[in-house]
Amino acid sequence: MERLDEAAAYSLPGPGVTRLYASEEHRRLLPLLSSWMRCAGLEPELDAVGNLVGRCPRALAGEPALILGSHQDSVIEGGKYDGMLGVAMPLLALEALREEGREPNCAVEVVAFGDEEGVRFPFTLVGSRALAGTLDPKVLGGEDEEGVTLREALARLGADTSRLAEVTRDPERVLGYVEVHIEQGPVLENEGLALGVVTALTGIERHRVRVSGKADHAGTTPMEDRRDALVGASAMVLEADSLLRRLGSLVGVIGQLSVRPGAVNVIPSEVEFTLELRSPEPEKRLAGRREILAALADIAKERGLEMTTGLNYEAEGVACAEWLIQALEQACRQEGQPTRRLFSGAGHDGLAMHDLTDIGMLFLRCRDGLSHHPDEAITADDAEAGTRVIMRLLDNMAGTP
Template identity: 65%
Template sequence: MTESTTQAALGRQLMARLDEAALHSRPGPGVTRLFCSDEHRGVLELIADWMRQAGLTPELDASGNLVGRNARAMAGEKTLIMGSHQDTVVEGGKYDGMLGIALPLQALQALEIDGTELPYGVEVVAFGDEEGTRFQSTLIGSRALAGSFDRASLDACDADGVTLGDALEAFGGSPADIPQLARKPESVIGFVEVHIEQGPVLEQRDQAVGVVTALTGIERHRLNVIGKAGHAGTTPMKGRRDALVGAAEMVVEADKILNATENFVGVVGKLEVRPNAVNVIPAEVTFTLELRSPSAEVREKGRKEILETCQRLAQARGLELLIEPTYQAEAVACAEWLIEALENACQACHEPAERLFSGAGHDGLAMNDLTDIGMLFVRCKDGLSHHPNEAISVEDAERATRVLMRFLTDLRQHRKPAARLEA
């Protein structure tokens, strides 16, 4: 069998696995697989089989992660952690998250078949919840490993009133034991995640892979615009306190500010109107505002401008505006030594791989509290993600698998700086 044939086989097998994982979904377009759901349970059985084929021993941990360890990791040797999340947004794609589970397992299995034994421990983690779709919570599994899990998140409820703690207990997890999952920093080499880019840069560069320099900072706010209801036919237009008109102005102005600011993106993704009747002036509107930037300074300045503009617009229309911060995660930088190690692997595989930052948040935001992080991006068609049409090519699947295999075999040549351990 020639090298090119072997690589093609790896790419095809990886894509077949991703197709199979996508079957574990609620009915409907794309993939919908929520934390602690039947679909979650089903896909873990599949992933556990992949882990065993890669020479790893799978185990469901207390926080709902499926963790596969090689013999060295189980013996307590210093360990490289890889992985990503199994959960999706509603009607999402096949590759967001799942690629970062399937590809490392494919690479490890290929190395084992070749007789290559890695001289360090390896864990691959299928994190339970990163998207926060069911409980509006994020990074539960990765925060557990990093030792930054907030027990208050166990009280979060889904749309049916089920708490995260109860759902996790029913799933086979153990909320009371989550604090014991925290890894010791000195036992970990680093954390590396493979992920689709979820953007157009690699496609514009005509490159299969890219090396990530930083994960963006994210913050979310809930804005409550309060006006006054009235009969839509008898209340004069002048002087109306229409909460929806005011909210609409705020959304448009926020969009203008975002468009005018470099390295700053955001969205109003959810909007609720009360009483939401065809012939009643809206009395109250609640909408979400999410802001992202790899620069804390840019994000803070942009947030200040947007929220001050919203306050001014509310005052001009006689509306009350309540603003509640609901989530914040600061940007984190990838470790230079891991960036260089991934770049070297790309070069050895004749893959151009320029550096770029991630506009999305990932489990690395939490894992950075524990250890150095690195990330390899894989090109996705049209930069599309969180959508049923999310796609990568067989060829790029081959090339990314080959790069990760080279990274793993060469990792012994790279040393984690001691400064990280002393911090």
């Protein structure tokens, strides 16, 4: 818990934790994470996309390794446990084993992924996609809101993007991927359980919607003659929310909205907003997409507005490997921890790592199911239970099933 408090200090000023990918806060955090890795007996290395990778001697020698880890970045004003828990906990588990004179029964790597949240740049899962070999090098030219390219940001971080091809892993040298994460939901707390074993990760898609009207003088243009992009976009937001409540097996959010020209006495001419949809069932997500976008187009037509949409991110849901589910359940039983299987409604690096290897995931109870918020909280007892389960998993892990 002290380590997680310490990591949370590497943040922009303000509530919670704001540590964006390839930012100055990210750069300043790396020496701390490197010190944790060395305490765990791992050799740290910053790769071409800003992942900090710690390898044990057996992994450095080329043995197939179990990869554990999670992400370093946060949302804006997020919590201190989302992502960082899955970096700190396996490192502490390895350090504890080392202090007891024990070694894991397989080669181990711990990866602190640079990007999972997708807040700063218009893409996400950059670090895990690079490991899986599915990252399009063109993303290095993508820009943040200040016009800084990812390539430039990574250079400031100290990453050598010319070595991008070296990040991709050989599937034959990876045993599997395991991530520890707060649940980000209320199921475990409602059932009085500290830990849960994940069965699958949700599918996610993100759209950018542009609504165009006509700017004009707010004092001289009659109400009936206006083509107000913001009024139209507001109707779209309400309609999308109404449909999401009705459709079922689908959740979504409009989380960003920008207005132009943004003057107090000018009718808005253009609005851009994001639309994110999530569902474990691809057919329901796609059907929901069609219905929502059609409804938004109807609103634009009724109000004399133009609307364009673009799909800028899509990841299908993936299943966790049964052998890793059972391995995590066995480790929980050995540590006297009752557990249950549950689905993840959030996306994680496992969505990308699934293209490389089998994935498994352990959830930790969080207070009120709250996440992406400064009040995100876990208990020390639950953190200890999770650490001991990971220690037991490493004791049990002798190779692929």
